[in-house]
Amino acid sequence: MSDMLAELMSALPGAVLTGADGTEPYRRDRALDPDAGVPLAVVLPRSTAEVQTAVRWAARHHVPIVPRGAGTGLSGGATAVHGGLVLSTERMRDVTIDTATRMAIVQPGLLNAELKAAAADAGLWYPPDPASFEICSIGGNIATNAGGLCCVKYGVTADYVLSLEVVLADGRAVRLGRPLIKDVAGLSLTSLFVGSEGTLGIVTEITLRLLPTPPPTRWVVAWFDSSDDAARAIAEIACTVRPSVLEYMDRIAINAVEDRLHLGLDRGAAALVLAGCDDVDPQRDLNAMQAVLERHDPSSVHQPPQADGDAIAYARRLAIPAVEDKGRLLLADVGVSIPRLAELIGGVEEIAARNDVTIAFIAHAGDGNTHPLVVFDPADVDEAARAEHAYGELMTLAIGLGGTITGEHGVGKLKRPWLADQVGHDALDLGQRIKTALDPDGILNPGTIFEDDHS
């Protein structure tokens, strides 16, 4: 073992994994990046002080660090760098709920579902709900500014972050913001760090705003023979009502979910639209949404009993793993402004046909945030290449429609090649200047968002 590694292991006893057995499980997130490097070591700190120790060691030896939450990222933001350190926050799971201020103070490794449960025990609610909420960490949610189903009404992760403690590239721990609802003292550094995917610092503590638990969501479900009709109905709902959920699944996703759950979903439908309202008195908006859906030629539309609506919402959350049963996925996260949803769906169908690949389509439709899922057999080299090509075309399509290559999963390493096409070279340069000012040696998650100068 090198002196360097011995120094790390002696500084963090019991918190360093080495060798293939130790590091292999930490090389990739759910994006399964085929180009993942082999890290020198994995550190599993329990505290801010231990994170500082690891970062100071890395800074001293110019070793890149890839921070990692629960490893559920879908853009390769936690892909290991060759010869680098992976810093997993999985042992940092403390949570304190303060009912008097309606806030939670959490360590980054806490799972989203664990926070929701702790808040619920105190009669409170943490809204952001990525479909992966049972397995993803709050730190990862902060890193990507994660969204979910409730965001159409309740906003994204950034809307709940009041204060952060971060360890900077030089090992200093800095407190950003205070546990206050309104605070504009100095630059909005907290907001800058949310969504920075571990490139500016490592988040070690998070203060989050909680809300009172709203009434349960009541549902309207509509089935369409035409995806175009469904998309137009969604656009009309989105500009006239304020639903708490507005989701979309296409035929491929419906069938994949039905294969798992056997709910009796309509396998022949082109599209399913699931709309919800959680107002104290939801009937006005449920009726308004039903009326809009009826105007757009659905094959059926109704307000189901609570349990049936909840089951379809559960099915929607299960869509990604259900489609994954059919093959390896390239999971896009493209977004457009909502009136352009129909064009996006049409464009995705063209891309699937042109590249002869299967693309399932699900969407947080009320946000214009969609997940085309390119399904392929990794053993079929030609199909894998066509899938890769289609994945790139999805991003080019979204950019051409004035949209985004990522609505909630982050840029990571996989989408970086398309970032300049979306944001332009001047905005990219602005980000790079901030990155360089905060991490001059480029040790924090190199290759994510920004090009790795060393590679």
Place this chain on the structure above:
Amino acid sequence: MSDMLAELMSALPGAVLTGADGTEPYRRDRALDPDAGVPLAVVLPRSTAEVQTAVRWAARHHVPIVPRGAGTGLSGGATAVHGGLVLSTERMRDVTIDTATRMAIVQPGLLNAELKAAAADAGLWYPPDPASFEICSIGGNIATNAGGLCCVKYGVTADYVLSLEVVLADGRAVRLGRPLIKDVAGLSLTSLFVGSEGTLGIVTEITLRLLPTPPPTRWVVAWFDSSDDAARAIAEIACTVRPSVLEYMDRIAINAVEDRLHLGLDRGAAALVLAGCDDVDPQRDLNAMQAVLERHDPSSVHQPPQADGDAIAYARRLAIPAVEDKGRLLLADVGVSIPRLAELIGGVEEIAARNDVTIAFIAHAGDGNTHPLVVFDPADVDEAARAEHAYGELMTLAIGLGGTITGEHGVGKLKRPWLADQVGHDALDLGQRIKTALDPDGILNPGTIFEDDHS
């Protein structure tokens, strides 16, 4: 006239004011900073291109630029710098409402009230509502991340900004973000620029999210003989209900407003609490809030007829100008976590007594964001000095309570001396590194938030 100035006037014909008559009205914002400098010139651009021309001229000649909206700032963020340029956006007032995407595209000089009116014409609503909404500009709101009364439920300006066009210190115009509800491509630069008080760039176009108009707010009004009881009632409401408005006025503010409006307010009360709910069915929460208020020993509490409640809300909005009738103001903007509101109010009363000055106290109480108004006679040199001392003590008090020196007005030039005490030297350094990376010559609003290296 200097060659330098002639060059500017020829590049921006009809858009440059010089001489005392031209520049005097642009030397100060509403903070009336006694140390305001005499600017070389004022420019009144109409377009992004004209802003770029002015910034390029300033960069070439190393002339500092102070950007300015409607001049209603309360922290001296638009105080002119001696020999510098003031850039007023007052001629940049275009507004376009897109009902299909529920967004507004506006130039920064548009008044908040003008945006609200344009949105209302399209059946939509722009929530952020500083008490000064009739006279303050959207650009100024962006600069300070302005709040208001509705923020307790609907959030602050930052929550509505989807995309910005900014002119950087080198004159480049950069688009940050896209008109999308969810977009996490690259660093959150849009969020960083909101609240940056003109120190990182000059905002020239803003894309804002709009909401459907909610039902009118219904009211509960409570009068208290003890400010402490009122503060405890507010803390209980804030952690159990989700009001759309939760405001506080003390005896001095009540009397100042009553002098103007003659509404029949209770001049003897120690405190007035105004709580509102705008749910489709507001009765549940109104009753819940009334029950909490009744538990905290009010002298009276009731749900007034709509017009009476609206009149008290109007009175609350008028509190600052009404107190200003009594003398010059030093207007604080300190915030604490809501359970500490009673301690803050007690501390403010002590500061008033110790310094023998009058301090009126109003608050967006549901956010913990308060405005102690130190009233003094500027002709009385001793009282003015005591007022200045009390103003500083208010900030030290808030910091000591874990709070903030500014909840919604910004740091400007007036609060900069206290900023390090709140955020700490490491966070200040982090901000300074970003400032230096984006404005290496320090020409953008020097002395605001950051120390002026040149002074």
